[in-house]
Amino acid sequence: MSTVAETKIKLTPEHNARPGASVRSRLQDALPKIVLAPSFAATVIFVYGFILWTIYLSFTNSKTFPSYAITGPRAYQRLWRWTFESDPPSSWYTSITNMGIFGFLYIFICLALGLFLAILLDQKIRGEGVLRPIYLYPMALSFIVTGVAWKWFLDPGLGLEQTLHQWGWTSFHFDWIKNKDFVIYTVVIAGVWQASGFIMAMFLAGLRGIDGEIMKAAQIDGATTFQLYRRIVIPLLRPVFLSAFIVLAHLAIKSYDLVVALTSGGPGGSAWLPSNFMYEFTFKRNEMAVGSASAVIMLMTITAIIVPYLYSELRERPR
Amino acid sequence: MLRKLLIGTALASGFAFAAHAEDVKEVQMLHWWTSGGEAAALNVLKEDLSKEGFAWKDVPVAGGGGDAAMTALKAMVAAGNYPTASQMLGYTVLDYAAAGVMGDLTETAKKEGWDKSVPAALQKFSVYDGKWVAAPVNVHSVNWLWINKAVMDKIGGTEPKTFDDFVALLDKAKAAGVIPLALGGQNWQEATMFDSVVLSTGGPEFYKKAFNDLDEESLKSDTMKKSFDNLAKLVTFVDPNFSGRDWNLATAMVIKGDALVQVMGDWAKGEFNAAKKTPGTDFLCYRFPGTDGSVIYNSDMFGMFNVPDDRKAAQVALATATLSKSFQSAFNVVKGSVPARTDVPDTDFDACGKKGMADLKAANDGGTLFGSLAQGYGAPPAVANAYKDVVSKFVHGQIKTSDEAVTELVKAIDDAK
Numbered sequence: 001m002s003t004v005a006e007t008k009i010k011l012t013p014e015h016n017a018r019p020g021a022s023v024r025s026r027l028q029d030a031l032p033k034i035v036l037a038p039s040f041a042a043t044v045i046f047v048y049g050f051i052l053w054t055i056y057l058s059f060t061n062s063k064t065f066p067s068y069a070i071t072g073p074r075a076y077q078r079l080w081r082w083t084f085e086s087d088p089p090s091s092w093y094t095s096i097t098n099m100g101i102f103g104f105l106y107i108f109i110c111l112a113l114g115l116f117l118a119i120l121l122d123q124k125i126r127g128e129g130v131l132r133p134i135y136l137y138p139m140a141l142s143f144i145v146t147g148v149a150w151k152w153f154l155d156p157g158l159g160l161e162q163t164l165h166q167w168g169w170t171s172f173h174f175d176w177i178k179n180k181d182f183v184i185y186t187v188v189i190a191g192v193w194q195a196s197g198f199i200m201a202m203f204l205a206g207l208r209g210i211d212g213e214i215m216k217a218a219q220i221d222g223a224t225t226f227q228l229y230r231r232i233v234i235p236l237l238r239p240v241f242l243s244a245f246i247v248l249a250h251l252a253i254k255s256y257d258l259v260v261a262l263t264s265g266g267p268g269g270s271a272w273l274p275s276n277f278m279y280e281f282t283f284k285r286n287e288m289a290v291g292s293a294s295a296v297i298m299l300m301t302i303t304a305i306i307v308p309y310l311y312s313e314l315r316e317r318p319r
Numbered sequence: 320m321l322r323k324l325l326i327g328t329a330l331a332s333g334f335a336f337a338a339h340a341e342d343v344k345e346v347q348m349l350h351w352w353t354s355g356g357e358a359a360a361l362n363v364l365k366e367d368l369s370k371e372g373f374a375w376k377d378v379p380v381a382g383g384g385g386d387a388a389m390t391a392l393k394a395m396v397a398a399g400n401y402p403t404a405s406q407m408l409g410y411t412v413l414d415y416a417a418a419g420v421m422g423d424l425t426e427t428a429k430k431e432g433w434d435k436s437v438p439a440a441l442q443k444f445s446v447y448d449g450k451w452v453a454a455p456v457n458v459h460s461v462n463w464l465w466i467n468k469a470v471m472d473k474i475g476g477t478e479p480k481t482f483d484d485f486v487a488l489l490d491k492a493k494a495a496g497v498i499p500l501a502l503g504g505q506n507w508q509e510a511t512m513f514d515s516v517v518l519s520t521g522g523p524e525f526y527k528k529a530f531n532d533l534d535e536e537s538l539k540s541d542t543m544k545k546s547f548d549n550l551a552k553l554v555t556f557v558d559p560n561f562s563g564r565d566w567n568l569a570t571a572m573v574i575k576g577d578a579l580v581q582v583m584g585d586w587a588k589g590e591f592n593a594a595k596k597t598p599g600t601d602f603l604c605y606r607f608p609g610t611d612g613s614v615i616y617n618s619d620m621f622g623m624f625n626v627p628d629d630r631k632a633a634q635v636a637l638a639t640a641t642l643s644k645s646f647q648s649a650f651n652v653v654k655g656s657v658p659a660r661t662d663v664p665d666t667d668f669d670a671c672g673k674k675g676m677a678d679l680k681a682a683n684d685g686g687t688l689f690g691s692l693a694q695g696y697g698a699p700p701a702v703a704n705a706y707k708d709v710v711s712k713f714v715h716g717q718i719k720t721s722d723e724a725v726t727e728l729v730k731a732i733d734d735a736k
Contacts, residue, residue, distance in 0.1 A: 063701070064414040065397070078734065088718040088727060091708060157560040178504075178562040180715050267504055267562040268715035269708060283390050285704045285735070286414065 051299065058292035066288060075293035091269055092294070095277040098184045102273065103252045105188045106195075110248050111241065113192065114199025119229065121200070122207045132204070135197035143194070147261025150190040151177070180270035183263055187255070187271060190262055195251060199244050206240035207233065242313045246306065253302055274298050346633045348621075349378040349395070350406035351388045357589075360653040367640045373633050378402050396420050401624035403634050407453065409444050409695040410703075412622045416447035422623040424451040427635050433642060436660035438683040440690065441618055453620040454641040455659035457651050458679055460614045461584040461691045462515040462607040465570065465591070470497055470579045471603060479608040482519050482549060489556045492579040500553060501569040501578035504562035506711035508569070510693035512582040513550050513710045519609035520546040523687045526613070530692040533702065533736070539729045547713060547721035553582075554714055562715065573602070582607060584617070584694070588655035588671055597669070604671040606678070614682040617694035618659060698732075705731035 061071045082092035089097075117135060121128055138146065153159040154177040164172040176182035210233060218228050256275035263271040272280075274294055282291025346368060352361045365375045378395070380388045385408070392405050401420065415421055428434065428451040437445065437455060445453040464479075474495045479485040489499035502508060518526040521542040529537035537543065558578075561569075570590040572578040581587060591602050598604055621641055623634055640646055647658035652667050657675040661683060665673045682688040690696030693710075695703045709728045712718045718727055 064411075065393075065418055088712055088723060155560075175559070178560060180717060264505060264563055268712040268717050269506065270715065270717065280704070283393070284386060285701045286699070287701055287735075 054292045054295050058289055058296050060289055062288035062292070064286040064288070075289040078290060079293055079297065091272060091277055091280075094270060095272045095274045098272060099253070099274050101184050102188055102191070102255070103249070105185075106191045106252045107245065107248045109188070109192045110196045110199050111244060113196040114244065115203050115234075115237075117196065117200040118203035118207055121204055132201065136201050137197065138194045139198040141194065143255070143257040144261045146190050146194045147258050150186065150193070151262050154186055177263065178267065180267045183266040183271045187259055187262055191252070191255065191258060195248060199248065202240055202244050202247075203237065206237045210236050242309075245309070249302070249306065253298065344372055344633065345374045345376055346404070346637050347376050347378055347402040348404055348637075349380065349388060349392055349402045351380060351385050352406065357654065360650045363649045363653070364640060364646055367643070367646055368636060371636055371640070373636050396624075401626055403626055403630060404621040404623050404637055407620050407622040409617065409690070410699045411695075412444050412453045412620055413447055414699075415622060416452045420625055421447065421452035422625040422631075422634060424454070424623055424635070424638050425449070427451070427638055431639060431642060433660070436662045437642075438659075438661060438679065438688060440616065440683070440688040441659060444618070444696070445620055453622045454638045456619045456621060456641055457647075457654055457656035458616050458618050458659050459584045459586060459656045459694075460616050460675060460679070461511050461694060462518060462610045462613070462615045463583065463585055463587070464605045464607055465573055465581045465583060465587050466603040466605065467573045467576050467579060468601055468603050470576050474579070478603075478605050482609050485608040486552060489553075489579070493556060497576070498558045498572065498578040499556035499580070501572040501581040502554075502557045502561050503564035503566045503569040504714065505565070506707040507693055508566050508583070509714045510707040510710040511584060511691065512553070513546070514615050514691050514693050515582055515607035515610060516550050516553065517543070517546045518613055518615060518689070519607055520549050523613045523689070526615070527689055530697045531690055533698055533732055535729060538732065539725050543725050543728070544721040547724045550710070550713065551721065585655050585657070585671070585675060592655065598671045604674065612678075612681065612685065613687040613689065614678050615689050615691045616679075617691045617696045701735035702732050705735040
């Protein structure tokens with residue numbers, strides 16, 4: 001009996017040591033997976049699962065509540081027909097043309113303005129520490145706050161126009177926010193005001209990462225400042241352009257609250273973006289199938305823009 | 320049977336954690352009456368219920384407005400987590416009833432005699448398939464003019480009886496240098512005004528055919544074209560800055576005397592009351608010219624959900640209290656609307672309220688009580704919103720002529736059906 005006990009005692013430490021170590025190392029190997037599992041599952045269900053569900057719903061005739069009988073692409077046929085109804089503009093036509101105008105101007109002006117501000121701030125000026133947060137601060141505001149503030153500022157009866165009239169410049173006229181043809185540009189103004197500071201910060205970080213030696217070498221070779229930026233700095237900032245573009249593109253496409261807060265849809269719905277269209281049709285008009293179809297089209301549009309861009313950018317980098 | 324079982328299971332799981340004995344004495348209420356006057360009006364109901372020993376619990380809604388509340392309700396119902404009752408409008412009640420999630424208050428209705436006292440037009444929305452599923456709280460009517468009396472006296476105007484009178488009156492105001500018509504350029508306000516214009520232009524029969532029955536012949540008739548022309552005439556009298564303005568700011572323009580008149584539902588009276596103005600001396604309420612004798616209504620309802628048995632008692636108490644004469648009077652005096660039953664004494668109401676109650680009774684008896692299309696009582700939301708789109712695009716110039724407007728209206732309503 002005692003021998004058995006002894007062997008047991010002898011064996012235990014050795015036996016325990018090995019499986020113990022392997023359990024621990026196995027646990028260590030698996031730990032990242034375990035930690036990631038909940039968020040992975042959540043992403044799979046709540047993002048990709050619901051994308052599939054939305055695609056499914058867009059082929060049903062869901063109205064107020066989801067219905068699960070597939071009835072064909074009727075929602076898409078309606079959207080397709082609306083795409084070409086420009087006079088008088090259908091809500092869908094207004095939404096997609098606005099998306100084009102807003103998306104292009106918003107991204108382009110933000111990039112240009114952000115780069116310009118960053119270059120100016122990068123001139124080793126005094127008070128940069130104060131200036132930088134001033135430009136960056138609007139990004140800390142929610143779209144709703146930006147929208148309401150600009151709504152008051154741009155309102156001809158309350159804001160800029162009224163103030164200038166009181167100061168004596170009575171011929172001043174700026175009523176874009178009340179004008180069906182220009183209201184979308186006020187959304188651009190408010191959006192640019194909010195995001196360009198953030199883009200500036202991104203470019204500034206990029207500029208600081210550029211090796212000073214290259215710049216000095218170029219200066220010694222007699223490059224002008226313009227050439228320096230045109231030929232060296234901006235090409236080196238290409239990864240920043242990529243990040244900034246992606247940030248801006250998704251902000252542009254999901255802009256919903258800005259339109260609502262700034263224009264409440266604009267005169268006759270003239271400021272709608274596809275996201276407004278989607279919400280209106282799904283939740284206010286009980287046309288869930290049409291709303292879903294519009295969401296699917298938005299997704300496909302984003303994919304069509306972002307994927308080729310990402311593909312070309314990310315493939316080139318290893319070279 | 321299977322359906323009932325499924326609903327039962329959904330309910331049981333939804334409320335498994337909440338099914339304590341104390342919950343029986345609680346009313347869970349989803350609503351968006353949070354602003355001053357409305358909240359005060361609702362407090363009357365809360366007190367009535369607490370006297371009977373029922374606690375009141377608001378279901379929180381992020382975002383405040385009716386749309387946010389409806390989105391929240393949709394999510395709650397989809398999860399099987401029903402509130403005792405929810406504030407609801409028109410066709411929404413019927414949609415939910417068709418989905419089989421509404422309760423049944425027929426017994427209470429019989430006992431309280433709702434069948435006789437609630438106008439038949441309202442019962443179209445509160446009774447589904449022979450069962451009472453909602454308790455109407457009030458009746459608003461939208462074909463009103465709200466006029467600042469001081470401005471009216473200054474320009475020497477009198478009550479307009481026809482549409483042409485009305486245009487003449489607006490002309491007078493324009494000549495006197497006040498903004499003739501206070502309008503908020505949001506689609507529902509424009510469409511609400513257009514409801515009245517159509518009733519005035521085409522008469523009660525036409526309104527019913529076009530906006531309640533959605534008869535295509537009427538929708539594309541010359542009368543409808545004329546209505547759009549009349550609307551265009553009215554729009555020439557608004558100030559250039561009207562687009563996007565909230566309705567209560569438009570009312571404030573009339574209260575302050577910056578503008579002569581607003582065409583708005585009787586909830587505008589709440590704003591006058593809040594500004595301590597008296598009907599008859601500070602402001603005037605007339606029916607929209609040419610619509611006397613008819614009432615275009617909308618109504619707030621408390622939709623009653625199919626709650627488990629242990630919460631039914633609270634629901635019945637809520638419904639009974641909602642339609643009790645004392646609450647109907649007290650609530651509607653504050654809210655500016657008129658009671659949802661026609662047998663409530665009008666002693667506590669002001670002049671406009673008394674007129675509103677008399678008009679409602681007369682319209683109910685004479686068959687001229689019609690649902691407002693703009694407010695979602697004329698047709699389901701898809702149609703109502705398509706209609707609002709067309710009216711708004713016409714007002715703001717995307718649709719340029721009345722011919723085009725009529726074509727678009729028929730097309731939009733067809734699309735949405």
